[in-house]
Amino acid sequence: MSTPLTARIVEEHANAFRALPLAGAAATRRRTALAALTASGLPTSRDENWKYANLRPLERLRFIPAPAAQPLAATDLPAAIPGFARYVFVDGAFAPALSAALHSTAAAVTPLAAAPDGDRAPAAMPAQTPAPHAPADERFALLNEAFATDGAAIRVAAHHDEPVRLELVFVASADALTGASYPRVELHLDSQAQLLLIERHMSAGAQASFVNSAVTVDLGRGATLHHYRLQELAARATVFDTLIATVARDACYRLYGISIGAQSARSTLAVRLAGERADLTLAVVALGDRQQVQDIFARVEHAAPGARTEQIFRGISAGRARVAFNGKIVVGSEAHGTDSRQSLRGLLAGPEAEIDVRPQLEIYTDEVRCSHGATVGKLDESMLFYLLSRGLEPEVAQRLLKWVFLEDVVAKIGVAELRRQIEERLAQQVPEPAARAEST
């Protein structure tokens, strides 16, 4: 399916190829990914699950990796989170000077550009041998695979002490007219391994960057991953993000996403609960204002018995923004004893704002417990009146209730300093009533 867009991708790829590392299997992988992408094309708004995404910016931007960026100062970055090692990537390339390496015998972080193929976790690359027609939901990951020059390969081994703590900061600084940024993470947790991972996507400056990130997560038996993702790119940025995860038996994956930034953001989260009793919490907050588009698609597949999913979404759409969360849960024929709960809630904070939350369930077995609730509305009238009847300013009462609404997700963020930073960031968009935090 060659379209003008895929033709241009292929052409840019050919021109850029010299700059892309050629080493052994990496080059083959790129070519394979590109071939698969050419065969299937990027998704269009006619594809199922893509009707809310803003795909128009693709017509204008360039796909080649951005040229080497101006060096950044550590002060351009958010405050360090105590106890966390930090790896910074600028426009997709590892920036050792800004990073603070991990000192742990249990884990290894290798910049992909430097990683011999043998170091790359094998199971962490489902795109390695893509089907000729990759599912639409994973095609942006192919684009990343074809162009990414660097990224983080992370392996965590089983260990008995504290979980490994790691922060990845992906900074976009280039304008989309000069090139794209391809953050890439290949994460593998051995059986019983534990990791707390913070993944940030942010901008240096106010460029209209194009970011296309791909994250693969492979959780071994009984492994535990708490994964905090914060998307706070600059107001003119465009970001496509694809996360593909596999969760083995007895493993526990807690995935928290906070999506605030960018002009146009699309997140595709595909999690496969592959082993018995795999346990997933997927909790997402998205805020849209002005003319922002925040589109999230989460597909959770229960492929084994007795697995559990809790999915929570809280979105606020203001201005003329469009916010969408489409949460699909597929319960396969083997997955008896599945327990899945979805609580998807959207808040309309303006007459011209749009919000759409959609739970979808596909069940191919009996003996499952699947519940879902989805509501879109304005602030709760009786809560609002209660606060007003106690003399609170309507403006303050409304802000307070918006915070209460987001708190369902934010309160779950277990890393105190990170939660503080996220609340501070949220407060820029939804101003926090004075003293709310102080008195809690």
Add this chain to the structure above:
Amino acid sequence: MTASPTPLLAINDLHVSVEGKQILNGLTLQVRVGEVHAIMGPNGSGKSTLAHVLAGRPGYEITAGTVSYEGCDLLALAPEERARQGVFLGFQYPVEIPGVNNVYLLKAAVNAVRKQRGLPEVDAFEFLGLVREKMKLMHIEDSFLSRGVNEGFSGGEKKRNEVLQMLVLEPRLAILDETDSGLDIDALKVVAGGVNSLRSPERACVLVTHYQRLLEYVVPDIVHVLVRGRIARRGDRTLALELERRGYDWVTEEAA
């Protein structure tokens, strides 16, 4: 008792409808400072509607009549302005607001009133001391302060929390909507004690209640019986006892 010239609250010929349905049908009522009024009446007679209209809840259409408070048009004020000028509604069904803690709400409410009066914000430390004192009076545990507003409270705890808020805010006009219902006798005494502690020549209280039980502990000056949206009968506290004995049917029939 010498009646002061202007009543604190004067409701005159009030007509209110909800979604096209007439609920209050020409209700007239005057409350002077220093007085405690009881409004009794069968379920569905419009008691909560009256309480909500006085507090400014949206969704009610006032088709005729006036309400003045301290000589001004109460209905022209927004709900938060009424609260800041000393009108307090104790809800029949207090709302749970998880994520907003009780002490935050209390402090925000008190500061709203103080701002209205041109006073600085309360000193956090002194304020906490004051709240703790009132909590003791209401038999409320310390852990309550950091819990979400009414979150997971039992029915009785919610009602005691309403009275606690009232004690902390010291309103000029308190309207308590069935604050007594669902309470056991001990909790009822605690609630009554709270209400009595606020009785003063500067304040007034309107107790909306279905039963006369509360009135044994908070003795009203005047008892009104609301039937189908208007006051069908008025009397002193003995009226409440008569209602207890005879039920509401005879008043309802008389009013028909």
